[in-house]
Amino acid sequence: MTMRLGIEGYLERPQFRLDLCLDLDLTKPLGVLGSTGAGKTTLLRAIAGLEPDFEGRITFGSERWSEGTRFDLTPTHRRGIGMVFQDGRLLPGKTVAQNLTFASRRARAVVSSVSEEEVIRELDLDHLMAQMTESLSGGEQQRVALARALLLRPKLLLMDEPLSANDLGHRRHITDCLSRWLVADQTPLIYVSHAAHELAQLTTQLLTLEGGTVKTLGETARLLPQTHAGDQPRAHRAVVVGSDLGQGSLTLQWEEAAPFAAEDFHMGDVVMVRPAATEDSSFGASLPPQAKQDENETE
Amino acid sequence: MITGDLQAVALTALLAGVTTLLLIPIASPLAWWLSRSRSSIRSMIEAVVALPLVLPPTVLGFYLLVLLNPESTVGGMWVRLTGSSLTFSFSGLVLASMIYSLPFMVQPLHAAFRAVPQSTLEAAATMNASPWDRWLNVVLPMTLRGYITGAVLTFAHTVGEFGVVLMMGGNIPGETRVVSIAIYEHVETLNYDAAQTLALALLCFSFLSLWAVYRFAGHRFQVLRG
Structure with missing residues (x-):
């Protein structure tokens, strides 16, 4: 068929x-x-x-x-x-x-x-x-x-x-x-x-x-x-304050005042994370889909 | 109660019953079309359907008499087809009652159909339900109250018919002599006791039907609310 x-x-x-x-x-x-x-x-x-x-x-x-x-x-x-x-x-x-x-x-x-x-x-x-x-x-x-x-x-x-x-x-x-x-x-x-x-x-x-x-x-x-991420990916610096990568979760805190409003995020949204060590590589590294849930600024 | 009056009661019930049964299949597609159509002539059709609500029954009866008498085109055709006249006959009364009571069937159905959301019908269509299937198994269960309201009102309104019958039915016992005509005749002949009995019966019947409708259909029913 x-x-x-x-x-x-x-x-x-x-x-x-x-x-x-x-x-x-x-x-x-x-x-x-x-x-x-x-x-x-x-x-x-x-x-x-x-x-x-x-x-x-x-x-x-x-x-x-x-x-x-x-x-x-x-x-x-x-x-x-x-x-x-x-x-x-x-x-x-x-x-x-x-x-x-x-x-x-x-x-x-x-x-x-x-x-x-x-x-x-x-x-x-x-x-x-x-x-x-x-x-x-x-x-x-x-x-x-x-x-x-x-x-x-x-x-x-x-x-x-x-x-x-x-x-x-x-x-x-x-x-x-x-x-x-x-x-x-x-x-x-x-x-x-x-x-x-x-x-x-x-x-x-x-x-x-x-x-x-x-x-x-x-x-x-x-x-x-x-x-x-929208037409233009937005980059904002955040510091890792906790991680449990076995669970696939990462807790981040914004370096400056939070650049997003709470309603910008919904459960299931994808956020891209780029470790600072790869500062010069192109933007776009992302976690696999299963690991993307709880890593934004919720804590 | 004398035999003649019982005959009038039976005839009235028969007339109202037949009228109601015939109006259901006629009013259904009409009310459905009114509830779904975006046509520019819709409001005109609505007005035509509602005419019997405001028109004096004598006017309606007069036009029907002119239109249906054996010398007219329609009446003449009916005579050739059935051998009987449409005026001063039971079948003529049925036809007149159907026109007279049309808004009482159409309006409750129209209101009920309008309350069936298009989205529900779309959902049913995506479940492989054909138009007939949607009508029978989605629309009908949702509009049953509208049907019952329409049937009760049509029946009761037909029972209360007087002017139209007088104009084109006359007063033939067993054929066109309905309760309202019988009361009128009793009063004319100063037989107030007989008139009283029939009038009281009609009053009680009308009240009970309306009460049933309001109890059953709640606030959905709009004919008497305008």
Whole structure:
């Protein structure tokens, strides 16, 4: 089965224009990165067939999904996709179990190596099954939405910041499971996120968008550190005041007044550290993704 | 209560029941379209649907009489097709009641459909649910209260119909003589006791239906709130 996704077209709205020409090989999971308003969500929605304003051609393998103004040449429900929206979007007035059943009853008839029980267990949903979706926290809703998308056994999985409302512990565990499951079922993935460590762990190719157009497309490992630090990496001196490299954690203290505000950092952000001994080498040495969590100014 | 009055009660219930049942499938797509459409003629259609709320029933009845009598195009076609007239007949009353009560079915449904977020429908579509599937398994469970409100109001409003019936139904026992007409006739013939019985029954019925609607649908119901 070919896993090529072709997108060629545009979408115009007041003060926004998406203009893309992409031929993606989705045998490698794809991450999408870009600042707010860069068009990440719109891209996913166009692929899902939810953007009536999209004009152009979208093909998946040999299937023609959109053509010209017929954005729904293949309507959403026949694309066989699974989508996780940022806000969960669970069906109201139903329990978690009913939401999951809604999906599994409409799943594609394919054999999966990942059982429903495993998905529910690993996403920590066992104890929530009887609850109404309205009573769930944002993080719980996201996990139900994630389980729902997986249970559809989709031939393409689209995820839009699927873990943003979850705590670090859940995020790490879920990305571990996800990467294992997706490999096991060879499910192609497009993953939109700001969280660099999620992108690093789940994806091997990375698309960065800017102002509705493609900025870069390449290997995640190569692109991630540069893109995430912003267009111009900022260098600030900090002193190591504690380290536990066995745990992969480093405690730093700014030499001068803290150059960042507390809200500049989010759990999972990547910070580049360059030991002073290599003063003259080029900027850019970074810790491996697993070791990047707790090293900034928190202490 | 005399046999004639019982017959009027049964006829009224039948008329209201048939009208409600027929209006559900007609009002559903109309209300759905009103809740989703961005068309420029939407507000015009909304106004047309709401007309029976403000129009004197005699005006509605008059136009229906003109439009549906056997000499007219529509009425004549109906006579050729069925052999019976649309005016001064039960089937004509059903048609008139459907127009008369249309806003009472459409408006609660419209409000209920509007409360179904597009995002929920999108999510259902990404779960391989076809439009029908989405309607049956997502929209319907979410709008059941709207349906019940609409059905109760339509039924009750049809029971309370008078002017339209008078204009185009007349007073034929077992065919067009509904409760409100029977009361009117009792008063005309100074039979106040019989009028009293029927009037009280209608009052109680109307109150109970409205009470049920307000209890059940809470603050969602907007027809009487404007």
